[in-house]
Amino acid sequence: MPPAADFVPTARCRTGRRVPILLAAFVPLFFSFTAAGLAAERPTYPPRDFATYRPEAAAVKIVNEEAPTIDGDLTDPIWARATLIDEFYQLDPETGEPGSERTELRIVYDDENLYFAIHLYDEEPGNIIASIKTRDGNQGNNDFFRIYLDPMMTRRNGYGFEVNPLGARTDVVIQNNTDVLEEWDTIWAAEARITDEGWVAEVMVPFRGLSYDPAQTDWGFDFQRVIRRKNERVRWTSVAAATRFEDISRSGTLTGVRPATAGIGLEVQLYERASYRYRWTGEDEGSLLGRFGGNLYYKITPSLTGTLTANPDFSDAPLDERQVNTTRFQLFQPETRDFFLQDVATFEFGGFGFFESENGRPFFSRNIGLANGRSVAIIGGGKISGDIGGIGVGALTAVTSGTGLDNRKQVLSVGRLTAPIFDESKLGLILTNGDPSGNSDNTVAGADFQYRNSDIGGGNILQTDIFYQRSYSNVRDDDHAFGLGVDFPNEPWGGFFRFKQIGTDFHPALGFVNRRSIRQYNGEVLLRDRERGFRWVDAGATFDIYTDLDDTLQSRFNEFRVGINHDFTQYYIKVFDYFENVTGGFDLPGDVPVPAGKYGWTNAGTYFQTPAGSLYRIEWETECCRFYNGDYFKSELRLEFRPTTSLIFIPTYTATWIDLPTGAVDIHVLAANFIVNFTPDMSIRTQVQYDNISEGFGLSVRYRWEYEPGQEIFASFGQSAIVSRTGFTSEVAQFSLRLGQTYRF
Numbered sequence: 001m002p003p004a005a006d007f008v009p010t011a012r013c014r015t016g017r018r019v020p021i022l023l024a025a026f027v028p029l030f031f032s033f034t035a036a037g038l039a040a041e042r043p044t045y046p047p048r049d050f051a052t053y054r055p056e057a058a059a060v061k062i063v064n065e066e067a068p069t070i071d072g073d074l075t076d077p078i079w080a081r082a083t084l085i086d087e088f089y090q091l092d093p094e095t096g097e098p099g100s101e102r103t104e105l106r107i108v109y110d111d112e113n114l115y116f117a118i119h120l121y122d123e124e125p126g127n128i129i130a131s132i133k134t135r136d137g138n139q140g141n142n143d144f145f146r147i148y149l150d151p152m153m154t155r156r157n158g159y160g161f162e163v164n165p166l167g168a169r170t171d172v173v174i175q176n177n178t179d180v181l182e183e184w185d186t187i188w189a190a191e192a193r194i195t196d197e198g199w200v201a202e203v204m205v206p207f208r209g210l211s212y213d214p215a216q217t218d219w220g221f222d223f224q225r226v227i228r229r230k231n232e233r234v235r236w237t238s239v240a241a242a243t244r245f246e247d248i249s250r251s252g253t254l255t256g257v258r259p260a261t262a263g264i265g266l267e268v269q270l271y272e273r274a275s276y277r278y279r280w281t282g283e284d285e286g287s288l289l290g291r292f293g294g295n296l297y298y299k300i301t302p303s304l305t306g307t308l309t310a311n312p313d314f315s316d317a318p319l320d321e322r323q324v325n326t327t328r329f330q331l332f333q334p335e336t337r338d339f340f341l342q343d344v345a346t347f348e349f350g351g352f353g354f355f356e357s358e359n360g361r362p363f364f365s366r367n368i369g370l371a372n373g374r375s376v377a378i379i380g381g382g383k384i385s386g387d388i389g390g391i392g393v394g395a396l397t398a399v400t401s402g403t404g405l406d407n408r409k410q411v412l413s414v415g416r417l418t419a420p421i422f423d424e425s426k427l428g429l430i431l432t433n434g435d436p437s438g439n440s441d442n443t444v445a446g447a448d449f450q451y452r453n454s455d456i457g458g459g460n461i462l463q464t465d466i467f468y469q470r471s472y473s474n475v476r477d478d479d480h481a482f483g484l485g486v487d488f489p490n491e492p493w494g495g496f497f498r499f500k501q502i503g504t505d506f507h508p509a510l511g512f513v514n515r516r517s518i519r520q521y522n523g524e525v526l527l528r529d530r531e532r533g534f535r536w537v538d539a540g541a542t543f544d545i546y547t548d549l550d551d552t553l554q555s556r557f558n559e560f561r562v563g564i565n566h567d568f569t570q571y572y573i574k575v576f577d578y579f580e581n582v583t584g585g586f587d588l589p590g591d592v593p594v595p596a597g598k599y600g601w602t603n604a605g606t607y608f609q610t611p612a613g614s615l616y617r618i619e620w621e622t623e624c625c626r627f628y629n630g631d632y633f634k635s636e637l638r639l640e641f642r643p644t645t646s647l648i649f650i651p652t653y654t655a656t657w658i659d660l661p662t663g664a665v666d667i668h669v670l671a672a673n674f675i676v677n678f679t680p681d682m683s684i685r686t687q688v689q690y691d692n693i694s695e696g697f698g699l700s701v702r703y704r705w706e707y708e709p710g711q712e713i714f715a716s717f718g719q720s721a722i723v724s725r726t727g728f729t730s731e732v733a734q735f736s737l738r739l740g741q742t743y744r745f
Helices: 021-025 035-039 077-081
Strands: 056-058 083-085 089-092 103-109 113-121 144-150 158-163 169-175 179-181 189-195 198-206 219-227 232-235 252-255 266-279 285-301 304-310 378-388 391-400 410-421 425-433 442-456 460-473 479-488 493-502 518-529 536-548 553-566 569-582 586-588 592-594 597-609 616-627 630-644 647-660 663-679 682-691 696-708 711-724 727-744
Touching: 056 083, 077 103, 113 144, 144 198, 158 189, 158 198, 285 378, 592 647, 592 663
Parallel strands: 056 252
Antiparallel strands: 083 103, 089 232, 103 113, 113 198, 144 158, 144 219, 158 169, 169 179, 189 198, 219 232, 219 252, 266 285, 266 727, 285 304, 304 378, 378 391, 391 410, 410 425, 425 442, 442 460, 460 479, 479 493, 493 518, 518 536, 536 553, 553 569, 569 597, 586 592, 597 616, 616 630, 630 647, 647 663, 663 682, 682 696, 696 711, 711 727
């Protein structure tokens, strides 16, 4: 899928218009205005220069006893006194025009919480798209809104809170306008419902879940709304078609926020887990295990949190995405465990998602709990994350039970500091120590600098990243890695260039390296035209080049593509050109050898995607017809069915046919996700996976019910097996039941 073609839906809000005094005195009447009267005519606003437009709104303080009930009913009397924001502009399809439907946002706060009331008028409430009830689900197919909060007024780091018409909630952390941590979770509340006038929602965000400076009373703030059937995004500020979800550099300001210190800043999460595991292979063996554990969070300051964990539980982690490797190099498998994902953005290094390539990462949390290819238990650990005097701080230490081969405990640590510089830029340091395998003493030290300017040539964005890191080991020579990246993510012209060098002995034992002794050059040029009768027309070229350290070409990949987005159905045609210098032969899956030699070939491909928000969605990508010195065809098909608001079925099928002079192999990878959402806080998720190369079958069923904020019941069942021509051979089955409670003091 071409990354530049992604449409990242968002939500927003507007400021400026005031409620008539007479209406403010009669709250029920105020909230019963008809949609026809408010939304039939598009509002008019003063002319705005969106390159410099930074609106402000004052937060209204209330006493705790006046707090509204979070039930989706906007008739609470306190909302008549609230700050009103109602001036919203389109990002697309009509950039800079007022939103086609009226949106009203009101804000109050008390000592402990921020409260938001949102009235999203719609002339056709029967056509509002709402199909997701999942907590932290992908709401891109739905109508929804997002609230952006930047308590430190950094214009770069903040939080996002998203709600759809069914009350489904998603929360994220945003770092330096580039990284989005979707796995971050905090305790907050929201209720929403569809009405005759559109839909309404109420949101409560506790101050305890945020990092903030009590002396900083002005917060960065923005709001964005998506009307899915119109594929319309409206936002309070940051009004530009190229504005991405994670960009809060041009956010507005919420003034007068003065939270009181609530409690002692202590949060305790406890769990009790019982599990039964049965192994069919070898001797039949069943085992029953009971386990207690938990996390302790302490607000050292309102902006700095310390965490202790004991016996962390990962039974709720989803199955890893099944991959079959047709390259010479190790594949990257992303982190899926919530404990490490909660702060993963704190330890991100180098920028640009590490230059769109994971090779050379100094820290990869998946190594904690994995040693010598085997899983090992994590006994406990501690973390510190947050901000000290404007300096971003992240530190993690974990103790594992062994090396995968013996019971020698390992202490593994990482530390990260970042400091803001200029208006939008930052400097950073990272240090890791430890080797999960126990085979060496290993340390990595690194530094990075990110320059960002979101006002180049009238509102364009320019970002540059530079990094350097060096590894120290008692079994390898010390060596380094370094790189440079420049990104220009704008329209109609955009693109990037990146360079990275990985030394021969660069060895981050807590990181990830799959290709050493290389120099990598990759980049892209993209032209996006919105004036041809389509939503947009794309033309782009991408390159990715590897050489050895003597500048001898090792690999080259070029892609040329053209595409259109018509009513949010995307069509792409692509041409690929490859070169591989195989210095030592290797085997493809199925034991098909690729001899040493130089290979070059050219392929063609297609990409097709139907719009989000309908009963079904199709995403299909193909590539044909050469691979090394043989024949090749690959097809990736992903379907998404949403027959009701409670049911989601997502089957995927990837088929690859390779026929070389040395042999042939067919690769088939099948997966399916089936999700049942009884409510936004109760769901069952089922995953099934299979590939014909390993003949491995995996099944995961996970039930979660958060019956109160911070209180949950979780149950899971997992099954692994071998499915071959001789039949179904069970390997391991496991059932777990976990009770979790959260206490705040």
